Each structure stands twice: as structure tokens, then as C-alpha cells.
Amino acid sequence: xxxxxxxxxxxxxxxxxxxxxxxxxxxxxxxxxxxxxxxxxxxxxxxxxxxxxxxxxxxxxxxxxxxxxxxxxxxxxxxxxxxxxxxxxxxxxxxxxxxxxxxxxxxxxxxxxxxxxxxxxxxxxxxxxxxxxxxxxxxxxxxxxxxxxxxxxxxxxxxxxxxxxxxxxxxxxxxxxxxxxxxxxxxxxxxxxxxxxxxxxxxxxxxxxxxxxxxxxxxxxxxxxxxxxxxxxxxxxxxxxxxxxxxxxxxxxxxxxxxxxxxxxxxxxxxxxxxxxxxxxxxxxxxxxxxxxxxxxxxxxxxxxxxxxxxxxxxxxxxxx
Numbered sequence: 001x002x003x004x005x006x007x008x009x010x011x012x013x014x015x016x017x018x019x020x021x022x023x024x025x026x027x028x029x030x031x032x033x034x035x036x037x038x039x040x041x042x043x044x045x046x047x048x049x050x051x052x053x054x055x056x057x058x059x060x061x062x063x064x065x066x067x068x069x070x071x072x073x074x075x076x077x078x079x080x081x082x083x084x085x086x087x088x089x090x091x092x093x094x095x096x097x098x099x100x101x102x103x104x105x106x107x108x109x110x111x112x113x114x115x116x117x118x119x120x121x122x123x124x125x126x127x128x129x130x131x132x133x134x135x136x137x138x139x140x141x142x143x144x145x146x147x148x149x150x151x152x153x154x155x156x157x158x159x160x161x162x163x164x165x166x167x168x169x170x171x172x173x174x175x176x177x178x179x180x181x182x183x184x185x186x187x188x189x190x191x192x193x194x195x196x197x198x199x200x201x202x203x204x205x206x207x208x209x210x211x212x213x214x215x216x217x218x219x220x221x222x223x224x225x226x227x228x229x230x231x232x233x234x235x236x237x238x239x240x241x242x243x244x245x246x247x248x249x250x251x252x253x254x255x256x257x258x259x260x261x262x263x264x265x266x267x268x269x270x271x272x273x274x275x276x277x278x279x280x281x282x283x284x285x286x287x288x289x290x291x292x293x294x295x296x297x298x299x300x301x302x303x304x305x306x307x308x309x310x311x312x313x314x315x316x317x318x319x320x321x
Contacts, residue, residue, distance in 0.1 A: 001147075001151055003147070003148060003151060003261040003266055004144040004147055004148065004261075005144070005258070005261065006145060006148055006213070006214075006220070006221045006257060007214075007220055008213075008214035008215075008219060008220050010141065011138050011145075013134070013136035013138075014136045014137055014138040014141050014142065015141075015145075015177075015213055015214070016123055016124075016134055016136075017091075017135060017136045017137065018067075018137075018145075019121070019174075019177045020094045020097075020118060020121075020124075020131065020134050021067060021074070021088075021094070021097055022044060022174045022177060023118055023119060023121075023128075023174045023175075024097065024098050024101060024114070024128055025044065025051075025053060025065050025067065025101070025174075026042060026043070026044055026053075026174030027114035027115065027119075028053070028056075028065065028101070028105070028112055028114060029041070029042065029043075029053040029056060029065070030042045030114075031112040031114055032056045032057065032058040032112055033056065037203075038182070038200060038201055038203070038204075039173075039197065039200060040168060040169065040171070042173070042174070043169075043172050043173050043174065044067075044174060045170075046149045046150060046170075046172065046179065047066065048150075049066060049068045049069060049070050049071070050066060050067045050068050050069035050070070050146050051066070051067045051069075051149075051172060052064060052065070052066045052067075053065045053066075055079075058110045058112065059109060059110050061078055061079070061080070061108065061109065061110050062078065062079035063076060063078045063079070063108070063110055064076075064077050065101075069142050069143055069145070070143070070146070072087065072088045072089035072137065072139055073085045073086060073087050073088055073089075074086040074088060074097070074100075074101065076101075076105065076108065078110075082108060084104040084108065086100045086104070088137050089137060089139055090137070091135045091136055092135060092137070093132040093133075093134065093135040094131035094132070094133075094134045094135070095128065095129050095130060095131050095132050096132075096135075098116065098128040098129055098131075099129065116129055119174075119175055120175050120176070122216070123216075145213065149172075149179060149211075152211045152223075153170050153179060155267055156170045156209065156274075157170055158271070159181070159271055159274050159275070160181050161294070161297055162275075162294050162297055163292055163294070164291070164292050164293065164294055165183060165185070165186060165291070165292040166183075166184040166186060167182065167183050167184065168180070168181055168183075169181070176212065176215075177212070177213050178210045178211060178224075179210055179211045180208055180210035180211075181208070181209055181210070182206050182207070182208040182209070183206065183207045183208075183278065183292075184205065184206055185204070185205040185282075185285065185287045185288070186204070186205075188203065188205070189202045189205050189228065189229060190202075205228070205285065205287075206227070206228050207225065207228075207277070207278050207281045207282060207285075208225065208226055209224070209225045209274045209277065209278075210223070210224050210225075212224060217247070218254065220256060220257065221256070221257035222254050222255065222257060223254065223255040223256075223257065223260065223270060223273060223274075224252050224253060224254050224255075225252070225253040225274060225278070226247070226250065226251065226252050226253070227277075227280075227281030227282075227284075227285060228250075230250045230251060230281075231281065231284035231285040231286075232284070233284055234251050234280060234281060234284055235251040237280035237283075238276065238316065239253060239273065239276045239277060239280070239316075240272035240273060240275070240276040240306075240307045240310040240311045240314070240316070241255055241259070241269050241270075241272050241273040241276070241310045241311075241313075241314050242254055242255030242256075242259075242273045243255075253277040253280075255269075255270070255273045263313060264313060265309065265313075268306060268309050268310055269313065271306055271310075272306050272307055272309070272310030272311070273310070275303065275306060276307065
């Protein structure tokens with residue numbers, strides 16, 4: 001697959017509008033699902049047409065909500081065969097998107113109340129029903145973003161299969177519009193003086209990997225990894241691809257999407273980045289990595305080749321050496 005370009009400046013209005021749409025749909029999912037550890041009942045998922053809630057159950061009805069990046073529509077389908085949709089291709093203000101979605105759900109007898117306020121977005125605090133500023137929809141950019149999510153989801157799924165311990169699904173959190181997968185050591189995390197959402201997210205030690213569509217902090221679309229709690233010396237550890245940056249009060253391993261896209265072997269580059277970030281964090285944090293190793297996917301020889309191939313392309317020593 002030839003990966004498309006995705007520069008934040010080229011689609012920023014659409015990206016910000018999509019982010020708000022995703023928050024609204026995600027809040028409907030949150031309101032209709034039973035709680036799960038680390039807020040795993042909140043995210044959306046990549047599917048063949050875009051992003052989906054997967055099956056939801058409310059008032060005796062099974063329903064799925066999809067942001068369709070191919071037909072440029074929001075689609076609501078029920079298990080009894082009813083379908084409703086909202087066309088998005090000409091641009092729909094967030095206020096109208098919110099009102100129409102609730103109207104569709106009410107027509108189907110399954111509407112829910114949500115907190116009609118963006119969550120954790122530095123770009124806006126305007127309540128959804130009042131937001132007419134965000135109404136952009138660039139069809140080409142949306143389709144390119146969908147292809148990138150599909151490819152990234154596939155690589156993350158492969159990487160996830162290399163770990164025998166507790167791991168999250170590959171899912172898209174609507175807080176940051178980031179596709180993420182997280183590994184757990186099995187040990188409790190550090191006590192945090194933070195909000196309830198953050199405390200639950202980091203109740204246990206984690207090493208997380210993800211893809212951001214881009215924002216004012218990291219700029220263009222970027223792959224990332226972090227270890228929490230962060231062990232001392234993490235930023236000095238070698239990576240087969242990418243680099244470490246200061247981020248908030250800690251460190252973040254980052255690999256620009258453009259670097260992956262233009263690499264001779266994008267899959268190998270991304271896998272090597274994720275694996276070297278994992279090895280660095282797990283080693284310094286004292287994880288019992290031997291108990292988490294798969295015996296056959298990949299083999300030790302394949303891992304060594306992965307690091308060597310990526311490191312050679314970027315002119316640096318192998319992170320596993």
C-alpha cells in the first residue's frame with residue numbers, strides 16, 4: 001500500500017470538525033456501555049468504512065453508529081433493520097450534527113443524554129449545541145485519513161500479537177483523536193494527584209503506543225510511545241527509528257508519520273519504533289519481559305532483523321544491540 005500524505009495545515013479545519021463529531025459519537029457510546037477498566041468502554045474502532053462504535057445496546061435495541069469516510073455520512077443502524085443517516089460531505093456545523101444525531105436516536109427510541117461539552121480540547125470550549133464555527137469536511141483529506149487509520153490499525157494489531165500479557169484493544173480515544181494500543185506490566189501504577197479519568201487510565205503500569213492526527217504540540221501526524229510511570233533515564237535509551245522529546249512533565253518517543261510514509265519499508269519502520277520503545281521502557285521499569293514474550297510471533301531472529309533493517313535506514317545502531 002502506498003501511504004498518502006497528511007499534513008495538518010492542509011486539513012486543519014476538517015480535522016478539528018471531525019474531532020468534535022467523534023467526541024459526540026464517543027459520548028453516546030460511553031452513555032450506553034457498561035464501565036470497563038481504563039475506560040475501554042469509551043473509544044471508537046476502525047472498520048472497513050471509517051470509525052464505528054461497534055454494537056451498542058440501549059432500551060432493548062442493538063445499534064451501531066458509524067462515521068462513514070467513504071460515503072461521507074454518519075450512519076445509524078439497528079439490529080432490526082432500520083437505518084438512518086446524516087450526509088456530511090457538504091459540511092455540517094457541529095451544532096447541527098449534534099442535533100440531528102440526537103433526533104435520529106430519538107426517532108429510533110434510543111436517544112441518550114450526554115454532557116454537551118468538548119472534553120480536553122484546547123482549541124474550543126464551546127458547547128456542541130452552540131458550535132457553528134466548526135463545519136468543514138474535506139472529502140479527500142477524510143478519505144486519506146481513513147486509509148492511514150486502516151493501515152496503522154493493521155500494524156498495531158500485528159505488534160499487539162507479540163505480547164502475551166494484558167493488552168488493550170487497538171482503539172481510538174476521542175479525547176485526543178488518537179489510535180492507541182497499551183501494554184500492562186500487571187503491577188499497580190504510581191498514586192496520582194489527578195482527575196478521575198486520568199487516575200483510572202493510569203491505575204497500573206503501562207507502555208502505550210499510538211498515532212495522533214496532529215495538533216499544536218506535535219505538529220503533523222505522528223506515532224508515539226510513552227512509559228508510565230516513566231523510569232529514570234528513559235530519554236537516553238536508543239530507538240531503532242524516531243526520537244525522544246520532552247512532553248508535559250515526561251518523555252515521549254515520536255516518529256513522524258511522514259518518516260514512516262516515505263520509508264522504504266513503512267511497516268518495518270513502525271514496528272521497529274514500537275518494539276524499541278517497548279524494550280527501552282520495559283527494561284528500565286523492570287518488567288518481567290520474559291513472561292510476556294510470544295514464542296513464535298515474532299521469533300528472536302525476526303526481531304533482530306527488524307531492528308537492524310530500521311536502524312540501518314536511519315543510520316543508527318540497532319536498539320537491541
